[in-house]
Amino acid sequence: VVSVLSPDALRAAIASENIPALTKVPGIGVKGAQRLVIELKDKINALAAVTGPATPASAAPLQWRDQVKGGLEGLGWSSRDAERACDSVAPMVDDDPATPVAVLMRAALRSLAK
Incomplete structure (x- = not known):
């Protein structure tokens, strides 16, 4: 959901x-x-x-990174590889902060497959 x-x-x-x-x-x-x-x-x-509000505005930008990194680590990638993949998809978030985490996760997995 x-x-x-x-x-x-x-x-x-x-x-x-x-x-x-x-x-x-x-x-x-x-x-x-x-x-x-x-x-x-x-x-x-x-x-x-x-x-009041569910999350403060200042916490939202980092939330995607924690979710993607945690997902990659859960799939067996090392912390270093997960960080590198997060760095590779960060421009997507800069372009559109509302990018869904699922899209970021797929892009991160693609970057690790290269």
Whole structure:
């Protein structure tokens, strides 16, 4: 779910009962989206009142790097190779900060395959 919608977008979609936004997530149909809204709307609203935004703006730029590096290390790549791959995809994030982590991960894997 988080690979398609950011945590804030997910929270907003559930709070506003935006079923079409939730059905964009692979594997979630209309019924699943409706169930998410029914089960999580009150919890999302209560959590938003207590915590505010999900992530500070300053943490977002580094979040993709941690996710890609962790994913590569989980696949067996060394920390050094994972860092090198993150460096190779960093220009993609500079061009478009909203680039999904899945796209960055695929690009990083391609750079390691060379």
